[in-house]
Amino acid sequence: EAQVTQNPRYLITVTGKKLTVTCSQNMNHEYMSWYRQDPGLGLRQIYYSMNVEVTDKGDVPEGYKVSRKEKRNFPLILESPSPNQTSLYFCASYSSSYEQYFGPGTRLTVT
Amino acid sequence: QKEVEQNSGPLSVPEGAIASLNCTYSDRGSQSFFWYRQYSGKSPELIMSIYSNGDKEDGRFTAQLNKASQYVSLLIRDSQPSDSATYLCAVLRAQKLVFGQGTRLTINP
Numbered sequence A: 001e002a003q004v005t006q007n008p009r010y011l012i013t014v015t016g017k018k019l020t021v022t023c024s025q026n027m028n029h030e031y032m033s034w035y036r037q038d039p040g041l042g043l044r045q046i047y048y049s050m051n052v053e054v055t056d057k058g059d060v061p062e063g064y065k066v067s068r069k070e071k072r073n074f075p076l077i078l079e080s081p082s083p084n085q086t087s088l089y090f091c092a093s094y095s096s097s098y099e100q101y102f103g104p105g106t107r108l109t110v111t
Numbered sequence B: 001q002k003e004v005e006q007n008s009g010p011l012s013v014p015e016g017a018i019a020s021l022n023c024t025y026s027d028r029g030s031q032s033f034f035w036y037r038q039y040s041g042k043s044p045e046l047i048m049s050i051y052s053n054g055d056k057e058d059g060r061f062t063a064q065l066n067k068a069s070q071y072v073s074l075l076i077r078d079s080q081p082s083d084s085a086t087y088l089c090a091v092l093r094a095q096k097l098v099f100g101q102g103t104r105l106t107i108n109p
Helices: none
Strands: A004-007 A010-013 A019-026 A031-038 A043-051 A053-057 A076-078 A087-094 A106-108 B002-007 B011-014 B019-025 B033-038 B045-050 B054-058 B059-066 B071-076 B086-094 B096-099 B105-108
Touching: A004 A010, A004 A087, A010 A019, A019 A087, A043 B096, B002 B086, B002 B105, B011 B019, B019 B033, B019 B086, B019 B105, B033 B059, B033 B071, B045 B054, B045 B059, B045 B071, B071 B086
Parallel strands: A010 A106, B011 B105
Antiparallel strands: A004 A019, A019 A076, A031 A043, A031 A087, A043 A053, A087 A106, B002 B019, B019 B071, B033 B045, B033 B086, B054 B059, B059 B071, B086 B096, B086 B105
């Protein structure tokens, strides 16, 4: 089954404690993206990757890091999380058609 | 002006009627347009993509694109209660998808 998986699905953490949200896809897509979704602000792109070792900033990259060492994986790293990073996070993968397929989401709470 | 604008709703439509969702965009150079459906607490799922002016039909869904007027719409025929969701319009701009805030649609039995 073609899918995008994310882990964990729910996470409550404290300010400053480094965390990683994993994302994996099995569709052999070149492109992957991370989004955050906040009430009233919609979906906003954090980072995207066009291929292995190729990443670029989206619209809200501050406070986040990514890496793309393998085609299937695109982890999102929060080195020092802050309460304003409390959000619902989605990973997506897609081909050159830009038809994006989203993971199930990770609900992050930073206290 | 927002890059992609949608009426946030809620839009209430009786079961069996046609639901019409609209989206306008600001970048005249945009070439690719997408509609996603998002149920509460779930991830967005792709309904349709459209690239050329005119209509594109897929089952009960029809996407309409008018590049001269910079709008894209989604029609849902024979609306069902299961169509109740938030519908997101997305526009491709410089290798990134820009999403509208979504229109919340409620289908009343």
